[in-house]
Amino acid sequence: MSETPMTTERLAEIRDLIRYESSIAFYSHRAKESILLLVAEAEDAAKLRARVTELEAERHSTNESLSEAAEALRMQRDQTAELRAAFFQRGEKIARQSGEIRVLKRESEAPVQRVRRVLETEHVVDRSALEYRGLISAALMGTEQQPEAGAR
Known part of the structure; x- marks a missing residue:
């Protein structure tokens, strides 16, 4: 080489x-x-x-x-x-x-409606609490009590 x-x-x-x-x-x-x-x-x-x-x-x-x-x-x-x-x-x-x-x-609503009608239509003036209570009780029991013509 x-x-x-x-x-x-x-x-x-x-x-x-x-x-x-x-x-x-x-x-x-x-x-x-x-x-x-x-x-x-x-x-x-x-x-x-x-x-x-x-x-x-x-x-x-x-x-x-x-x-x-x-x-x-x-x-x-x-x-x-x-x-x-x-x-x-x-x-x-x-x-x-x-x-x-x-x-x-559901309880019937009729007694409630009757009491409402009494409260809305009946006059409180010149009525005793007892008379007013009687109207409400009658409405609850279902008897329609119409106020007497001469009663206040």
Whole structure:
């Protein structure tokens, strides 16, 4: 083999080649690290996308359940209103007492109307409390007492 003499130019060229190879190795290693980081980030992104998809499916399921429950409550409310109206027409009402629902008979309003008529039409002036009390008692008992023509 023939040897080339080691001149300063040749030494400078060798030094430049070694620096070039070192920089290639350095940047190659950096490139590998960057690629590995990108792959890891891509895997994390894929996992996050999968989790988002799961959560969206769960949200849709929850919304459907909530809609069904709300519809059931609306139907129950409407049925309760219909029942209340039906009981009211029959002279009864629904009441919740001690956690139980009871049907209560509505008392007749006729005595109240008769007492109201007495209070609105009969004069109080020049009447004793006893007379006025008698008129109210008669109205409550259902007997219509007409004041006598000469009585005050």
